[in-house]
Each structure stands twice: as structure tokens, then as C-alpha cells.
Amino acid sequence: MSVHSLNMTLKQTKILEAALELFTSEGYHATSTYKIAKYAGVSEGLIFRHFHNKEGLAKAIIKDTSIKINKHLDSITKEDDPKLVLIETLNLPFNLNSSEIQNWNLFFKLKWELPDNNPITMELIKKTLIKAFTKLRYKHPEHEANLVLNILEGILSSILQGQDEDQNAFNTFLLNKYGLI
Amino acid sequence: MSVHSLNMTLKQTKILEAALELFTSEGYHATSTYKIAKYAGVSEGLIFRHFHNKEGLAKAIIKDTSIKINKHLDSITKEDDPKLVLIETLNLPFNLNSSEIQNWNLFFKLKWELPDNNPITMELIKKTLIKAFTKLRYKHPEHEANLVLNILEGILSSILQGQDEDQNAFNTFLLNKYGLI
Amino acid sequence: MSVHSLNMTLKQTKILEAALELFTSEGYHATSTYKIAKYAGVSEGLIFRHFHNKEGLAKAIIKDTSIKINKHLDSITKEDDPKLVLIETLNLPFNLNSSEIQNWNLFFKLKWELPDNNPITMELIKKTLIKAFTKLRYKHPEHEANLVLNILEGILSSILQGQDEDQNAFNTFLLNKYGLI
Amino acid sequence: MSVHSLNMTLKQTKILEAALELFTSEGYHATSTYKIAKYAGVSEGLIFRHFHNKEGLAKAIIKDTSIKINKHLDSITKEDDPKLVLIETLNLPFNLNSSEIQNWNLFFKLKWELPDNNPITMELIKKTLIKAFTKLRYKHPEHEANLVLNILEGILSSILQGQDEDQNAFNTFLLNKYGLI
DNA sequence: CATGAATGAGTCTTCATTCAT
DNA sequence: GATGAATGAAGACTCATTCAT
Numbered sequence: 026m027s028v029h030s031l032n033m034t035l036k037q038t039k040i041l042e043a044a045l046e047l048f049t050s051e052g053y054h055a056t057s058t059y060k061i062a063k064y065a066g067v068s069e070g071l072i073f074r075h076f077h078n079k080e081g082l083a084k085a086i087i088k089d090t091s092i093k094i095n096k097h098l099d100s101i102t103k104e105d106d107p108k109l110v111l112i113e114t115l116n117l118p119f120n121l122n123s124s125e126i127q128n129w130n131l132f133f134k135l136k137w138e139l140p141d142n143n144p145i146t147m148e149l150i151k152k153t154l155i156k157a158f159t160k161l162r163y164k165h166p167e168h169e170a171n172l173v174l175n176i177l178e179g180i181l182s183s184i185l186q187g188q189d190e191d192q193n194a195f196n197t198f199l200l201n202k203y204g205l206i
Numbered sequence: 207m208s209v210h211s212l213n214m215t216l217k218q219t220k221i222l223e224a225a226l227e228l229f230t231s232e233g234y235h236a237t238s239t240y241k242i243a244k245y246a247g248v249s250e251g252l253i254f255r256h257f258h259n260k261e262g263l264a265k266a267i268i269k270d271t272s273i274k275i276n277k278h279l280d281s282i283t284k285e286d287d288p289k290l291v292l293i294e295t296l297n298l299p300f301n302l303n304s305s306e307i308q309n310w311n312l313f314f315k316l317k318w319e320l321p322d323n324n325p326i327t328m329e330l331i332k333k334t335l336i337k338a339f340t341k342l343r344y345k346h347p348e349h350e351a352n353l354v355l356n357i358l359e360g361i362l363s364s365i366l367q368g369q370d371e372d373q374n375a376f377n378t379f380l381l382n383k384y385g386l387i
Numbered sequence: 388m389s390v391h392s393l394n395m396t397l398k399q400t401k402i403l404e405a406a407l408e409l410f411t412s413e414g415y416h417a418t419s420t421y422k423i424a425k426y427a428g429v430s431e432g433l434i435f436r437h438f439h440n441k442e443g444l445a446k447a448i449i450k451d452t453s454i455k456i457n458k459h460l461d462s463i464t465k466e467d468d469p470k471l472v473l474i475e476t477l478n479l480p481f482n483l484n485s486s487e488i489q490n491w492n493l494f495f496k497l498k499w500e501l502p503d504n505n506p507i508t509m510e511l512i513k514k515t516l517i518k519a520f521t522k523l524r525y526k527h528p529e530h531e532a533n534l535v536l537n538i539l540e541g542i543l544s545s546i547l548q549g550q551d552e553d554q555n556a557f558n559t560f561l562l563n564k565y566g567l568i
Numbered sequence: 569m570s571v572h573s574l575n576m577t578l579k580q581t582k583i584l585e586a587a588l589e590l591f592t593s594e595g596y597h598a599t600s601t602y603k604i605a606k607y608a609g610v611s612e613g614l615i616f617r618h619f620h621n622k623e624g625l626a627k628a629i630i631k632d633t634s635i636k637i638n639k640h641l642d643s644i645t646k647e648d649d650p651k652l653v654l655i656e657t658l659n660l661p662f663n664l665n666s667s668e669i670q671n672w673n674l675f676f677k678l679k680w681e682l683p684d685n686n687p688i689t690m691e692l693i694k695k696t697l698i699k700a701f702t703k704l705r706y707k708h709p710e711h712e713a714n715l716v717l718n719i720l721e722g723i724l725s726s727i728l729q730g731q732d733e734d735q736n737a738f739n740t741f742l743l744n745k746y747g748l749i
Numbered sequence: 750c751a752t753g754a755a756t757g758a759g760t761c762t763t764c765a766t767t768c769a770t
Numbered sequence: 771g772a773t774g775a776a777t778g779a780a781g782a783c784t785c786a787t788t789c790a791t
Contacts, residue, residue: 034750052319054235058786068752073787075750137318138233140367168379171371178363179356186321190352198349215775238760249777254762256775396771414681416597420765430773435766437771498729499680500595530741533733540725541718548683552714560711577754601782611756616783618754756788763781770773 037075039065045086049131053083053138087135093128095149102149107157112205114154114173118180119196130185147174218256220246226267230312234264234319268316274309276330283330288338293386295335295354299361300377311366328355399437401427407448411493415445415500449497455490457511464511469519474567476516476535480542481558492547509536580618582608588629592674596626596681623685630678630685636671638692645692650700655748657697657716661723662739673728690717 033041043065047056058079062069076082095102101113121129151170158166176199184192200206214222224246228237239260243250257263276283282294302310335351344350357380365373381387395403405427409418420441424431438444457464463475483491513532520528538561546554562568576584586608590599601622605612619625638645644656664672678685697713706712719742727735743749 036751052235054233055319057784059784069786070753070788071751079786134318136367137315138236165379168376171376172357172380172383175360175364176353176356177360179358179360182359182363183356186317195349195352198346199353202353217776239762240760250761251763251778252776260761398772414597416595417681419763421763431765432767432774433772441765496680499677500598502729527741530738533738534719534742534745537719537722537726538715539722541720541722544721544725545718548679557711557714560708561715564715579755600780602780612782613757613784614755622782752791754788754790756786758785758787760784761782764779765777766779767775767777769775 036065036067036071039067040072040075040082041086041089043067044082045090045127045131048083048086049127049134052134058082083135083139086131090128090131093124094132097125097128098150102153104153107160108205110153110157111161111173111203112200114150114177115199115203115205116196118177118184119192121184126185129181133182133185147178150174217246217248217252221248221253221256221263222267222270224248225263226271226308226312229264229267230308230315233315239263264316264320267312271309271312274305275313278306278309279331283334285334288341289386291334291338292342292354292384293381295331295358296380296384296386297377299358299365300373302365307366310362314363314366328359331355398427398429398433402429402434402437402444403448403451405429406444407452407489407493410445410448411489411496414496420444445497445501448493452490452493455486456494459487459490460512464515466515469522470567472515472519473523473535473565474562476512476539477561477565477567478558480539480546481554483546488547491543495544495547509540512536579608579610579614583610583615583618583625584629584632586610587625588633588670588674591626591629592670592677595677601625626678626682626685629674633671633674636667637675640668640671641693645696647696650703651748653696653700654704654716654746655743657693657720658742658746658748659739661720661727662735664727669728672724676725676728690721693717 040061044056044061047061047064058069058072061082062072072079072082076085098117101110101117104110104113151174154170154173155166158169163169180195183190197206221242225237225242228242228245239253240250242263243253253260253263257266279298282291282298285291285294332351332355335354336347339347339350361376364371378387402423405423406418409423409426420431420434423444424434434441434444438447460479463472463479466472466475513536516532516535517528520531525531542557545552559568583604587599587604590604590607601612601615604625605615615622615625619628641660644653644660647653647656694713694717697716698709701709701712723738726733740749
């Protein structure tokens with residue numbers, strides 16, 4: 026199931042899982058390698074043998090999360106039908122399972138806590154949206170793409186921060202707005 | 207100019223300014239009280255005399271920033287004309303001076319790094335938007351308000367993170383979209 | 388009522404009372420001048436204006452307590468009848484009021500925490516006991532005096548530490564042992 | 569020789585020895601973890617790795633000392649002959665080697681400085697004394713035991729505090745008093 | 750591969766004390 | 771006499787990291 030199963034030892038995976046969990050819930054700086062080791066059931070030294078230092082661990086996790094998020098976006102970025110692209114994009118924040126929630130949470134946390142180490146970008150989805158809006162003959166496809174992206178991040182953010190709106194109704198409202206239902 | 211001029215000593219203000227600056231640029235956990243004291247030109251102990259502990263300092267800053275942001279939003283929330291409300295809201299992220307940039311930056315940083323200590327809310331502006339959309343006879347004023355809020359936060363976020371779009375063009379595009387120009 | 392009423396200001400007295408209370412309950416090192424000032428309702432600086440430093444404050448309190456304890460022992464040391472001397476000595480730990488308990492507590496606390504600064508001695512009562520045992524024609528008046536002193540300190544200590552024996556019965560037992568009832 | 573040789577590393581033992589020495593001579597609050605580390609030839613952090621915090625270190629030492637004191641009392645508490653029990657009890661404070669002096673000193677110091685953390689009790693010896701006095705057909709074995717305990721603590725205290733009596737003579741006097749020589 | 754003892758620099762915080770007002 | 775702002779040194783404790791085993 027895990028991404029790390031290839032040439033990783035069990036303990037290496039355990040460390041990554043623990044760090045992912047803790048970085049996500051507490052943030053990077055508030056999570057000590059000691060805590061990670063305890064949580065992973067592993068000696069602290071092992072973290073450094075495998076990932077060289079704390080930053081290395083962070084990078085490994087960011088890479089993983091980046092892959093997972095991109096995989097999550099696959100159904101959008103590999104879609105040809107422009108309407109479906111839009112529908113899937115606007116549905117995305119309302120259908121998150123717990124693992125996806127974690128990934129996005131980490132994405133936002135690190136974006137603000139470690140602005141320099143942020144290789145997780147939304148470039149691919151942006152291009153997909155531009156293409157879709159172009160096909161749909163919108164006048165300003167790039168601005169439209171930007172707008173949807175901003176909406177997407179805004180909604181994701183408010184959902185992750187626990188704003189308790191009626192999400193389903195808002196989802197419907199959005200699809201309506203873009204004439205998709 | 208500063209909010210703190212009332213009962214505060216010069217050094218107290220210096221501490222708040224230093225902490226604001228450093229929390230904003232590096233984040234809460236990455237900023238040590240030692241760094242703050244050095245930056246403020248003050249003994250470290252003084253921080254604790256005045257703010258009890260690091261968290262107390264953070265709370266003081268959050269409170270200040272909250273006030274400043276609300277003041278920043280005043281021109282929107284005190285506006286009666288619904289069209290002007292919308293215009294001002296959609297213009298807001300594109301006309302930030304450096305102090306406002308700092309305030310919003312802190313807002314986002316702490317929102318993700320200290321999720322529990324986040325009294326800065328957008329409730330007031332939401333209500334204002336709902337009222338505006340109601341006056342303008344939109345069918346779903348609350349959803350519309352939510353949408354604008356999400357757009358607002360999305361744009362603010364991407365501007366603060368340094369995404370280098372053509373901001374002016376995007377601003378115009380948005381106003382057009384809502385039929386405001 | 389207080390010993391300090393002569394040429395002391397109200398606040399000076401407040402400080403001494405606070406320090407006595409806190410030194411007694413928490414010990415010397417565990418009591419900060421900050422705590423004392425707060426407890427006394429006084430500025431911290433005032434402690435140093437009146438007592439020069441923390442040690443000076445301790446000395447003032449030790450002196451006071453020494454006087455109070457000696458006053459407490461007066462009824463013994465000024466007694467002529469040797470039997471009454473013994474009776475009063477053996478009764479002493481069983482009839483303490485709250486202020487006397489505090490004084491003895493401080494006596495023991497400081498005796499072990501600040502062994503060098505301990506001018507509160509039991510010399511006078513020892514001499515009184517020797518005189519009494521001499522009058523009563525005991526063979527080894529000095530050893531007898533020592534023994535009673537040890538018993539006295541032992542009982543005081545166990546009472547202050549909260550050993551919950553039947554104190555009355557033990558008191559009677561002791562008086563009996565010395566043929567005093 | 570030391571109690572700690574089992575699962576403990578050399579440095580762990582060194583820390584305990586240093587802390588024992590310093591707590592005994594200066595008291596708990598007057599001894600900083602920095603001082604302990606220096607004295608033990610060890611990094612300060614190591615204290616916390618092994619004992620969690622300063623209180624944990626104190627508890628470890630109290631436990632050790634408790635064991636040592638109980639061992640010291642073994643010759644009394646495991647004695648059957650009631651006369652020998654009394655003799656050994658009354659001799660105890662007059663035959664202390666330097667290590668025993670240290671243990672008792674710590675016992676008294678912490679009893680007054682950390683009243684809550686005091687698991688070193690004299691319960692066992694009290695029971696032994698009650699049994700002895702019962703066998704010797706004293707009327708009030710429990711009170712007699714209490715009395716001897718008070719005497720014992722009184723003498724220990726005055727010896728540790730450096731009262732310079734003729735200890736041998738006093739020892740003889742006591743044994744005589746109880747008809748043991 | 751894995752552990753856990755060990756470290757030194759750093760973190761937050763408290764302390765006794767000073768001093769201008 | 772009295773305050774309260776201010777300090778520098780020291781306090782307990784945590785951190786990322788190293789290394790022998």
C-alpha cells in the first residue's frame with residue numbers, strides 16, 4: 026500500500042509514517058527527532074542513518090507527499106473532457122479520505138512553515154485547467170484557471186481548518202455556477 | 207503609529223515589533239526568545255516580565271494583528287453600497303502596503319503553525335458580503351459570500367507566497383466577472 | 388501584636404510576614420523574592436531597600452523567630468521549681484498554637500537548609516534543664532538534660548512532619564516516665 | 569560496592585554519586601543540574617536522558633538511600649533478642665561511618681526540604697522496637713518504641729548538626745538508663 | 750541494519766538585584 | 771519610602787546529531 030515498499034526496510038517506512046503523522050499534526054519545528062523515534066518505535070540514531078538529518082527526513086516526506094498528491098490529481102490531469110476536468114476539480118475538496126486530508130494538511134503546513142522547501146506545486150493542474158478553459162472557449166483561460174485554483178486552495182484550506190459549512194450544498198452551488206449541472 | 211503607544215514602555219513596544227517581524231518571517235517555533243531580545247535590543251528576561259511567556263507574547267501579537275487586520279477591513283465592512291463592498295473586497299489583495307503584507311503574512315503563518323491560537327477570523331467580512339449579495343438579489347447570498355471569501359484567501363495566499371502572475375490583469379478579470387466594471 | 392511594630396513601616400512588616408510564611412512552607416531557596424513581594428502586596432525593589440538582599444531578609448526573620456521561640460521558652464527558662472521545669476518542657480510540643488508551629492517549622496527548615504545561618508539555639512533551655520536535674524539530685528544532670536532535649540526535638544520534629552500518633556497519650560506516658568504525675 | 573552497578577552505565581552511576589554528594593552537602597534546591605553534571609564529569613543533558621528531570625534524579629537518590637538506610641538498620645530489624653535490639657538501636661548513632669553519615673544527612677535534609685517526597689520511613693524499626701518492648705514486658709510497648717525512636721532521631725540530628733558533646737559517655741548513659749549494661 | 754549512550758549548543762524561563770522616577 | 775522597568779547570570783530542560791557497539 027505504502028509508497029516506500031521498494032527497497033526500504035520496515036523501520037525506514039515506520040520512520041516516514043511517524044514523521045508524516047507528526048509533521049502534519051504539530052508542524053516541522055515542533056516535532057523533535059526524539060518524538061519521531063518514539064512514535065515510530067525506533068532508535069533515534071536510525072533516523073540519521075537513513076535520512077542523514079532532520080531536513081533530509083523532511084525532504085523525503087515532501088517528496089512522498091508530492092507524489093501522493095499528484096497521484097490524487099491524476100484523475101483530473103489525465104482527463105480529456107474539459108467539463109469533466111472542471112467537475113472533478115470542483116468536487117475534489119469535498120471527497121477527501123483521511124489519507125488525502127493528511128497529505129493536503131502537510132502541503133499547507135509546510136508551505137507556510139518552510140516556504141523554501143516547497144516543491145509541491147500545482148503547476149500541472151493549472152495547465153490542465155488552462156487547456157480545459159481553452160477548449161470550452163472561455164475568453165481568458167489562464168485567468169479562469171487561476172481563479173479555479175484559488176477557489177480550490179481556499180476551500181481546501183477552510184475545510185482543513187475545520188470551518189463547518191454545509192459542504193455538500195456549497196459543492197452543488199459551485200458546479201451550478203460553472204454550468205456543470 | 208503603533209497600536210501599543212498607550213500604556214506601553216518603549217522597550218515593550220520594541221519587543222512586540224521584533225517578535226512580529228521575526229514570527230512573520232521565520233515562524234513561531236523557529237524564532238527563539240533570545241533572537242527576539244537581540245533584535246529588539248533588550249534583555250531576554252524582559253520579554254517574560256511583560257508577556258509572561260513566549261505564548262503570551264504570541265497572543266499579544268495576534269491580538270494586535272487582529273485589530274490591524276480588522277481596521278484594514280473597515281473600509282469594506284462599513285460600506286453600505288453592495289457593489290462597492292464587492293469591489294473593495296476584490297481589490298483588497300492587489301493594493302497591499304508593506305505593513306498590510308506583514309499582517310496578512312502573520313495571519314497565514316500562525317493559522318497553520320498555531321491552529322489553536324487563532325482568534326483572527328473573517329466572520330465580520332463574511333456577514334458584510336452576505337448582506338451585499340442579498341441586496342444585489344443573488345439567489346444564494348451565503349454561498350456567494352463563501353465563494354468570494356475563498357477567492358480572497360486564495361489570492362492573498364498566492365500573492366504572499368510570491369506567485370508572480372500579472373496581478374493587475376487578474377484583478378480586472380475578477381471585477382469583470384462580477385459585472386463591476 | 389507583631390514584634391516589628393517599633394520603627395518599621397507597615398510594608399516592612401508585610402514583607403517579613405510574607406517571607407516568614409513562605410520560607411516556612413516552601414523553604415528558603417524555593418522562595419523567590421518575586422513571590423515574597425507578590426504575597427506581601429509590595430514591589431520587589433522594596434525588599435532590597437529594606438533588607439539589602441535576600442540573605443538580609445532571612446537574617447531578619449531568623450532573628451525575629453529566635454526571639455519568638457525564646458519568648459515561647461520563657462515559661463520554662465524562668466521557672467524555679469525543677470519539677471515544673473520538666474513538666475513544662477515535656478508538655479511543650481503538645482500545646483502549640485499555629486504561630487508557634489510556624490516558628491518551630493522555620494527553625495527546623497532552616498536548620499537543615501541553611502546550616503551556617505542558624506543562630507537559634509537551645510542553649511538556654513539546656514542550662515535550665517541541667518539546673519533542674521541537679522536540684523532533683525539526678526546522677527548525670529547534663530546527660531539527663533541532653534536526653535530530654537533530644538526527646539523534645541524528636542517529638543517536635545515528628546509532630547511538625549505530621550506523624551499522627553495519639554499525642555495526648557504519649558504526653559501522659561512521658562510525664563509518668565519522669566514521675567511527674 | 570554501589571547499589572547501581574546492575575543495569576547502569578558508568579556515567580549514570582557517576583551522576584547519582586555526584587547528586588548524592590551535592591544534595592547532601594548543599595541541599596536540593598541549592599544544587600543545580602549544571603553543578604551536578606560538572607561534578608560528575610558528564611554533559612548536563614545526560615542527567616535528563618537518564619532521570620527525566622531533576623525531581624526524577626532526586627527520587628532515584630531517595631530510593632537508593634532508602635535502601636541503604638534499611639540495610640543499615642538490618643542488624644536491628646532482623647535481631648530476635650529484644651535486649652540486643654535495644655542495645656543496637658541505642659548504639660546506632662554513635663558508630664556511623666562516613667557513608668552512613670551521608671545517608672542520614674540526606675535523609676534529614678530532604679525530609680525538611682522536600683517533605684512530600686519522603687518515602688524513607690522508620691516504620692520497620694518502630695515495629696521491631698514494639699516487639700522488643702512487648703517481649704520485655706513493658707507496660708506501653710508502643711509509647712516506649714516511640715520514645716526510643718524520638719531519642720534516636722534527636723541524637724542523629726544533633727550529631728549530624730555537629731553538636732560536640734561527649735558522645736561515648738552519652739551512649740553509656742543511655743544504655744544504663746535502659747538497664748542494658 | 751540498528752541501538753542507545755552521550756554530547757554541546759541552544760531554548761524557554763526564573764532569579765536576585767539595580768536604578769531612575 | 772516606594773514603584774516597576776530593566777538586566778545578566780543562572781536555572782531546568784530539549785534539541786539535532788555522533789558514535790561505539
